Amino acid sequence: MGAGSPDASGGRDIRDVAVVGAGLSGCLMAVLLARRGYRVRVFERRPDPRLGAGDEGRSINLGLSQRGINALRHAGLLDRVLAHAAPMRGRVVHLPDGDLGYHPYGTSDDQILRSVLRHDLNVVLLDAAESAGVALRFDARLADLDKADGAVTLRFEDGAVVEAGTVIGADGAFSTVRARMQRGEPADYHQEFLPWGYKELSIAAGAPGDRRADPESLHVWPADGGLVVAHPNADRSLTGTIFLPLTGPGGFDALRTPDAVRAMITARFPDLTGLVPDVVEQFLSQPTGHLVTVRTAPWHWRGRVVLLGDACHAVYPFYGQGMNSAFEDCVILDGCLDRNAADHAAAFAEYQAIRKADTDVLADLSAANFVELRDRLSSPLFLARKKADLALNRLLGRRWVPLYTMISHTTTPYAEALRRSRRQNATLAWLACATAAAGTLLIHRLSRQGK
């Protein structure tokens, strides 16, 4: 069946696909579909990033973990991406008193994360899509989408009209495809903003051996009412993100003068002033970004439209799983298309049935990790618990895998990871009780013998 020829239902060939959004998941899905023999066109509202256009105000440095690595391997693109990546073997915690803490990410060598610039990753994926025969159109901003059983029509702001057998919405948290697909349908939609925002900071490479800017670690500065996270780049510099409340004392709204910014940095992140001499100028010149969680259903419409990544499940960045989960979506959708090649309605329904419960859990975990990064990283009790987690993992192996490890270093479905973690915690509580009871009994016996 050639692309453009009618399918069994008399409509347009379902293998004639328009992907809206040439970001990370849109490009990866385009590659996978092209390899299935589909005709694939990708439409992106921004200019071609390979032509040097900026990517300002977006989180520009991402942590690839197992799910993303697995997806890139599935698409045969892992080596090309890793050539641009910096390894992250653990987390350096910059405590407010100036001390440095360190937690390794796992107990084995494959349990490391890879830091990569969004721009580099996007270029690899765009090139791979073009090599696979995908047609890319930039500066194409979607204005409307007309649903019809036989085909879907995309209308762009420049007047272009495109008909496709299948439309994939990979156009982000404020997806136009989603809004138009769900219009007039009884669709659930939840959008929630964190009352905190963020700005980006560039941190120059440190002196060799300076652990404060270790280029093989993720860096976290937890503070009272603030948080900085930084990823290393391949050139040993770091890209940081400062998270603060949007409003109130100490929030972005109140930090509009050099004096106010300097006072806040000195009070909350003292070692940043040394690492980033121009931190005040950077802070005042960067835009403030917002953080949103999106949950919705349905993710698809009659086998003709389907959503990927942020368009159906935007999460806060605090578990580092936004890109990884979007890549995993592509692999799962690809598997559903394998099993239902002639029936996209069945494929998309299976994809949502498999995936939505997992990404709902990811949204919860990502919100909970914000609290952890903000409040607990500086707590000795919490650090002890993290160490105990890793020690139990070393001792018990696969029978004790910390939740963070399952999320970041395995492809265990998110919801299953949470269930396993809860079972492990229940077992631990039981063991603690049993130990306490046995101890009590022992003391009781010893005291009777002493009588």
Added chain:
Amino acid sequence: MGAGSPDASGGRDIRDVAVVGAGLSGCLMAVLLARRGYRVRVFERRPDPRLGAGDEGRSINLGLSQRGINALRHAGLLDRVLAHAAPMRGRVVHLPDGDLGYHPYGTSDDQILRSVLRHDLNVVLLDAAESAGVALRFDARLADLDKADGAVTLRFEDGAVVEAGTVIGADGAFSTVRARMQRGEPADYHQEFLPWGYKELSIAAGAPGDRRADPESLHVWPADGGLVVAHPNADRSLTGTIFLPLTGPGGFDALRTPDAVRAMITARFPDLTGLVPDVVEQFLSQPTGHLVTVRTAPWHWRGRVVLLGDACHAVYPFYGQGMNSAFEDCVILDGCLDRNAADHAAAFAEYQAIRKADTDVLADLSAANFVELRDRLSSPLFLARKKADLALNRLLGRRWVPLYTMISHTTTPYAEALRRSRRQNATLAWLACATAAAGTLLIHRLSRQGK
């Protein structure tokens, strides 16, 4: 300060108000604002209902309870509305085996609900608004809203452009005012559809004394996988609503032939066939409505735009509080304007601060009451609990007020009502435990004496 003259901030007079939506809350708020001396214009996308246009497919019969009654009294409109209303003194439950149950709504004569046609109520409110000097424009469908600090501009689909100092969005669950007000803002938005829908049924007046169509009761038919609720009209007929799952066996999607509908009615609502001889024809000719819960924040923008009723808190109809809570919004907003006459930003912030927690609780209670009406009304244990509630109320008076009574027959804020109900339940559990303990102790003593 005349309408249209600039306010202190140099913008348009904040007392020059455009209300979008001439439904129940929009009209009531218009009356209250006109009485404060504001210039008020109301814009409604539908035709004037007083000119005989239909109101098809909407829930056309509503239950006024204490909050709505209080709001109408506050506006001086209660008597005019009650002239069109039918009293509902209790609930007749039509059990699947053909038996009838009856629960009075309260223990005193003022604890009754009033059933009124939405159309009649809307006409009273429109007439009252016009008498108070409000300008009404119908067939005016809002296309866009431009936010600016000095004034807000409304653009209508027919090309009309209106500038106002303050805009009130009373345009329902899918509010255009809300969407435009929140555009570009970090706004939380949650929309959730019940997997059940509804159709309306007309039930002719019964023979005098026939309890199956008692014209002074609300009627409920609980069934396995279905629910019918009917309100009486002043002419002794009833207006019913049949609620069913949208999909699956026994859902609306599967009920498209006379045979299928007849079989479903006979199995689930046997006494309806006698009461509504043309129930099958009505069922097949009525459209299926959807039910949505909406929660959102913020409810206002810089003292220039504010939302009312369904536009900021649509709830399922199962507690009968949609209209009542929307009317209560008007009274609360009116009070906030009293306390902050010159500062709408403060008034609107106070309104949301007072009100949002309450309407969030109402959304939860309305969803929980769906389960109650569907599953528990036919359970003997639940009926016993309802009777015990009323008996405790008779015995303990104000120290034991059932939750339903606080919601429907008082103006106790919704969240406070829920807290009181939880405290009462905890006390009851404590009393039950204490009684059991005392009983055990007594038995223990008696058995020792018997030794």
